[in-house]
Amino acid sequence: MKIYLVGGAVRDRLLDLPVKERDWVVVGATVNDMLKLGYKQVGKEFPVFLHPQTNEEYALARMERKVKPGYQGFTFDTSPEVTLEDDLRRRDLTINAMAETPEGKLVDPYGGKKDLKGGILRHVSPAFAEDPVRILRVGRFLGRYAHLGFQVAPETVALMQQMVSSGEVNALVAERVWKELERALGEKNPEQFFKVLDECHALPILFPPLDMLTLIAAAKLTSDTIVRFAALLHALPKDDIAALCDRYRVPNAYRELAILTSLHYQEALRAKTLTAKELLGVLSALDIFRREARFNLFLKVCEAIADSQQIAFDASWLMTAAIIAKSVDIQKLIDEGFKNQALAAKLKEKRLEKIEKWLANK
16 A cells, blocks of 8 residues: 645646645555545545544545546546556646655646646647536636736647537536636636637537726725625626526526626716715615625625726725714614504615715715
């Protein structure tokens, strides 16, 4: 039995980047061997084990064979005869196909270190074309490393174009698209994810027209992926956003902010021109009285939109308006005997008065 550190930990160490997690490959072992050593088996598709002390993942070296379309269409060979080189050959990019011995010796059969130095994202073998998720992963890695000067190898772009034309992208599972998209939105240059999809002709298959300039502006303002998602989709109609979220089973927090932004960002950007009644209507539609945290995210998206369009936007002004609207003492109205619809009407009246008074003094 031999154990090797593999993948991202080796890659990021060579790039002098922080190593966030470590994955291991075990060569020459069986499931029973691992269980006898106290490892806990997890994973349904192929044998993966958690170390009894560190809880890090250890996978038996494996080979894959494509038997049907999609990323799930594989069979696996995890017999003790599978070599480390066999295991590394099945990986997506050369920079992810390196290993390290317990003594720290690099095992690099496919030129990953050279491609790291040259800033190249290159596929390991033609088997890359068997898994459409790898197109998304290439985009995500470019989003992570573009600022270091990385580019996608021309032959890898050509291979991905062939994958798209053959219909392989149509077999992508919704959950995997969303997982890669969400992770890509968290990278330093998330727009590069979409650039890769565009270059290989997958973008119009997977997504409607998107606003890259606003995404770039949002990425400069915040690392919050919910804000970046709303910025990316803000120019789409509500129904198109809902359809995309349904298609990829997007979490509600992302859906809600994206739809609210689409519906109300234009009013927010011209908030200083609104009447008190119009302003209260926008604040109420955004539910600032119960969802203050979401309102803060909405303001950040509006900032990004304004930056991308090079127009003035004062988020603090709109926040002040919200604070004033929220300053009405509800308990006092209840103590005065207002309840149900009467309470709601009186509350609206008092909030409107507060905003009118504030605007009159501006």
